[in-house]
Amino acid sequence: MNPFKLIIKELLYRKVSSAVIFITAIIACGVPVAIYTLSKASENETRKIMREQGLNLYIFPKGTNLIDFYSINNTPSFPENYVDVLAESKTFDAVRHLTGILQVKFPDWKDPNGSSQQIILVGYKDEAMQRYLPQQETMGFDVVKGSVQVGALLSRNIPEGAPFTIIGKDGQQHSFKIAKRLEEGRGLIDQGVAFNLEDLQSILGMDGRINKIEALGCVCKDGRIKNARGQVQAVFPDLEVTELSSIADARENQRLMMNKYGAFIIPFVVIGCLLITGLLFYQNINARRFEIGLLKAMGNSTGSILFMILAKAFIIGLAGSILGFFAGSMVAEYFGKEIFLFTAMSIKPIWMVFWVSIIIFPFLWMLGSWIPALIASRMDAAKILSEEY
Amino acid sequence: MLELQNITKIYRKGSKSFTALKSINLKIDKGDFCTVLGPSGAGKSTLLHLIGGLIRPDSGSITYNNRDIYQMSGQELDNYRRKHLGFMFQQFYLMPYLTVLDNIKLAISNENNKSGIIDYFLQKCNLTELIHKYPSELSVGEKQRTAFIRAIISNPAILLADEPTGNLDPANSKILLSLILDFNKNGGTVLLVSHDPDTLKFSNKRITLNTGNLVAAV
Numbered sequence: 001m002n003p004f005k006l007i008i009k010e011l012l013y014r015k016v017s018s019a020v021i022f023i024t025a026i027i028a029c030g031v032p033v034a035i036y037t038l039s040k041a042s043e044n045e046t047r048k049i050m051r052e053q054g055l056n057l058y059i060f061p062k063g064t065n066l067i068d069f070y071s072i073n074n075t076p077s078f079p080e081n082y083v084d085v086l087a088e089s090k091t092f093d094a095v096r097h098l099t100g101i102l103q104v105k106f107p108d109w110k111d112p113n114g115s116s117q118q119i120i121l122v123g124y125k126d127e128a129m130q131r132y133l134p135q136q137e138t139m140g141f142d143v144v145k146g147s148v149q150v151g152a153l154l155s156r157n158i159p160e161g162a163p164f165t166i167i168g169k170d171g172q173q174h175s176f177k178i179a180k181r182l183e184e185g186r187g188l189i190d191q192g193v194a195f196n197l198e199d200l201q202s203i204l205g206m207d208g209r210i211n212k213i214e215a216l217g218c219v220c221k222d223g224r225i226k227n228a229r230g231q232v233q234a235v236f237p238d239l240e241v242t243e244l245s246s247i248a249d250a251r252e253n254q255r256l257m258m259n260k261y262g263a264f265i266i267p268f269v270v271i272g273c274l275l276i277t278g279l280l281f282y283q284n285i286n287a288r289r290f291e292i293g294l295l296k297a298m299g300n301s302t303g304s305i306l307f308m309i310l311a312k313a314f315i316i317g318l319a320g321s322i323l324g325f326f327a328g329s330m331v332a333e334y335f336g337k338e339i340f341l342f343t344a345m346s347i348k349p350i351w352m353v354f355w356v357s358i359i360i361f362p363f364l365w366m367l368g369s370w371i372p373a374l375i376a377s378r379m380d381a382a383k384i385l386s387e388e389y
Numbered sequence: 390m391l392e393l394q395n396i397t398k399i400y401r402k403g404s405k406s407f408t409a410l411k412s413i414n415l416k417i418d419k420g421d422f423c424t425v426l427g428p429s430g431a432g433k434s435t436l437l438h439l440i441g442g443l444i445r446p447d448s449g450s451i452t453y454n455n456r457d458i459y460q461m462s463g464q465e466l467d468n469y470r471r472k473h474l475g476f477m478f479q480q481f482y483l484m485p486y487l488t489v490l491d492n493i494k495l496a497i498s499n500e501n502n503k504s505g506i507i508d509y510f511l512q513k514c515n516l517t518e519l520i521h522k523y524p525s526e527l528s529v530g531e532k533q534r535t536a537f538i539r540a541i542i543s544n545p546a547i548l549l550a551d552e553p554t555g556n557l558d559p560a561n562s563k564i565l566l567s568l569i570l571d572f573n574k575n576g577g578t579v580l581l582v583s584h585d586p587d588t589l590k591f592s593n594k595r596i597t598l599n600t601g602n603l604v605a606a607v
Contacts, residue, residue: 291482297476381443
């Protein structure tokens with residue numbers, strides 16, 4: 001008889017014990033899936049929150065005075081194609097979200113009422129695509145060419161619907177559609193304007209130049225800044241790297257907390273469920289000792305008994321991983337919406353996890369049932385068949 | 390066909406030991422109907438298990454068609470049990486989750502070539518109407534007849550039956566014994582452990598054991 005038919009019939013016959021084993025497998029797969037999905041949601045949430053706070057790594061020409069740098073005084077510029085060269089480097093992986101920026105003080109901007117004031121102008125190059133690294137959602141400002149985003153304090157002086165106008169270095173007036181009026185509390189940009197880099201370069205007559213790169217440093221074992229600096233300077237020795245550790249620490253702590261939590265809870269749940277599975281399988285083979293004895297008496301080999309138990313574990317692991325994946329994803333989606341406000345709508349099943357689960361869990365369940373399967377295969381048929389039924 | 394030479398089997402548990410069979414010599418020929426008699430603890434089941442290749446003797450040899458079964462590899466021993474032996478037990482040992490038909494099919498490797506034979510035996514054993522029933526829905530007689538078909542469906546040379554009528558009423562015992570006799574008449578060798586005196590009428594050889602000793606083999 002086909003051994004799979006035998007396994008399915010036995011599973012259906014012992015409904016309660018089969019259901020308990022299935023539920024254990026579903027929990028064992030569902031919990032890690034839920035945690036992983038939530039940790040990804042948490043990462044995205046952090047990314048989105050951090051986007052509001054800005055990137056944490058600053059890359060600028062060596063020798064730049066940091067007081068000038070943070071005060072946005074005239075600091076040296078460098079070619080914007082440095083960003084693309086870094087992004088294209090195959091070994092450059094300690095820094096993500098490379099964004100070329102040109103930022104200057106504009107001392108004499110005239111608002112629509114004719115009042116003069118000093119403002120900050122920041123031009124953002126589109127975030128560089130690091131095609132040798134896994135793709136991530138972009139961070140920072142995305143300013144469409146021909147439009148600007150105006151800081152909260154500045155926008156008070158510009159009527160609704162009016163464009164933003166500025167006199168460029170060429171003496172001409174440049175006009176931009178205001179795509180967004182930024183909320184208050186975003187630092188210097190409250191008193192400034194965010195441009196597409198090309199637009200600002202054109203206004204300032206600084207074509208192809210930037211004066212800093214903002215980025216995110218990795219969560220590296222040997223230190224964020226050390227790693228990032230090493231990799232940047234390996235490509236461009238004339239650049240320096242510094243970071244805003246408060247943002248970086250918050251981000252890293254948040255990510256590490258989720259990783260630590262996952263690293264503790266996932267093995268705990270999986271190993272716990274594996275032990276329970278082992279015990280349930282042990283109980284199952286004891287309940288089936290007469291069947292096993294009979295199968296042996298009928299000439300079934302030790303290997304075929306072993307196969308029968310392990311195949312059953314494989315089937316349970318496979319079915320459990322499929323159901324567990326959907327259950328875990330549903331739980332993550334349900335609770336994630338309550339926890340993560342920014343990313344609530346983007347918490348979706350991670351299909352990569354599905355494929356990994358259906359490969360790993362059947363084998364884990366075979367591992368969990370290995371000792372009971374071995375015991376079953378070594379059962380003494382003569383002794384069993386001499387016992388009272 | 391089957392020869393036991395100086396077979397001794399000792400069960401050990403800690404420091405205690407119990408000799409189940411002592412220096413048994415036996416010869417069973419093809420087509421024999423042997424009834425194994427003896428009181429409880431005489432070693433009857435042990436003898437069947439030794440012939441069935443389920444336990445190893447402490448000394449002596451069992452040869453089947455001139456091959457010592459305990460010199461066979463594990464795979465050869467499995468093949469010996471699968472192809473040459475059929476087992477029947479007092480407790481039937483039917484799989485509770487399989488129907489009558491599936492319980493029978495458990496004993497055959499190639500179901501396609503056996504459907505005609507299965508039908509023949511189902512009819513002969515009056516089980517045709519019950520093929521989709523589960524063991525829990527069968528009477529003891531029906532269960533034992535199912536176990537009988539399972540034991541002989543692969544056309545074994547030897548049927549090892551350990552008190553198969555022990556749980557049956559006289560009417561069902563009679564039916565079962567007649568089926569076993571048919572198997573014997575068709576060339577099968579039967580080794581039947583029984584307390585039932587009716588079985589003696591069919592057997593051409595009687596083996597009597599007592600406390601592990603062969604008292605008589607006639």
